[in-house]
Amino acid sequence: MQPIQTKYGDLIPQHTTDDLRKKEVLPVRYHENGTPKTVPLEMQTSIPTPVGNIPAELVTFHENGTLKRVFPLNGKLSGYWGESDEAALAEPTPVQTPAGMITAKVIAISFHENEAIRSLTLWPGEVVSLVTPVGPMKARIGISFDRNGMLRSLEPASPTSVTTPIGDIMAFNSDALGVNGDMNSLVFDARGAVARVTTTLSQLSVVRPNGESDLFKPLYRESYCSETEQEPVPMIVAIGKDTITIQTHCDLPTIRIPTADHVFLSESPLPRQNTIPLMGCGL
Template identity: 55%
Template structure:
């Protein structure tokens, strides 16, 4: 055991293990420059951050010594210790954020190297009402912010209609994974306009300069739950000031078209209505 001095006080690295949550002793890691990179803590320790006091079992740091990400819990899931067991230890934390004072259970809280809040990763099942340029939206999984405190992205908790440069689109990603809340399926640019949407419920039609049209719709794949069913693959549409990119296959290069000379418009797309009697178990 050796105490480590940081900007946030003295930290005691993990030096013991147990048979349930912490089945191994995790190492302390350092940046190439020699600065502390991450430290698992022996016991949960309350850390004073710009967002408020947060209990921590694992902390990672930027090279300048500022906190990068803080994890209130760091148990190892196994046949002996389940997510429900870990969830029973999770407690709500009160945080001062760009969207106001909130109280919520979090998997982690991330900061930029200037100590401003970067993102919140919510505990599974937790939701948070987020005021956005598109209006208040209920978020799950995560919310991220720009350095100056604007909402950068969030993961909608349910299919949500948002205005885009192509018209109203329904933002929702049934395949979203809650590893962290840094980058989410609904994103805004510096002007507060939607710059990326992931959707299974919108069709994007493009009218080309020569007059012909092409429709982009979410594709389908064999269901992960049953070989007899098909499920929808989320489609990603990205907007910039000059281009629109569409990706219907996560493994393929997106199709990018200039906005000038093309007309883009969105409309509802409900592929499940083609066979309304089949229940979709894995997606929307």
């Protein structure tokens, strides 16, 4: 099998299969300019990345030839090979990030075109600790960085109070899905201030210039796990320079409120909410 030449070394593409994890030979794909785009590997290979040597079964590249994503595992899920089987093969991987060394089982590591790390996607159940602009925090699912190395976003592992320009808000998204770690529910701007936060434990009062006030808080829906129970719908609050944007449900329109002449008061935790069920009935 002819190796694929890359700036990270010669890679041997997948050319055999097995009965469980790899049921078909995946093709090598190329960009229009001829550089490799997607390379499934014959065997797990150590890739020298900007954040350390990372074991990989699948790698993707930007059009300029730099790494885009590295996947330590690339098994094909089926009725005979499930997520738990694949996860059992995952090993903790040390990754040198701008937020410090993080060692965890990762589904993927992605990079910007300038080779700066873009994100980590963690296996379900993995929790890591890191320093953020609002203090030390534990994260699950994903962590992302901008191309200058600033922490861009993370998924809080548990309800965590974060300081924002409109008060302290309990950050947590019970509906967060581990598709990838590029975008998460707690987002920071280039200055390190909170730009967006998802919450199921805080409510926001807005006092208008005429003295009247509006109350925004997470709504409730029938639980995915039981028809007799209700669970909170995460509320998203985006904090801009001149506008606060609030969305209490994905099916409802967002509400934009100018910061000028308005007073914002946050309250948390909500007295009704004692526990936060995770999507998937706590699994």
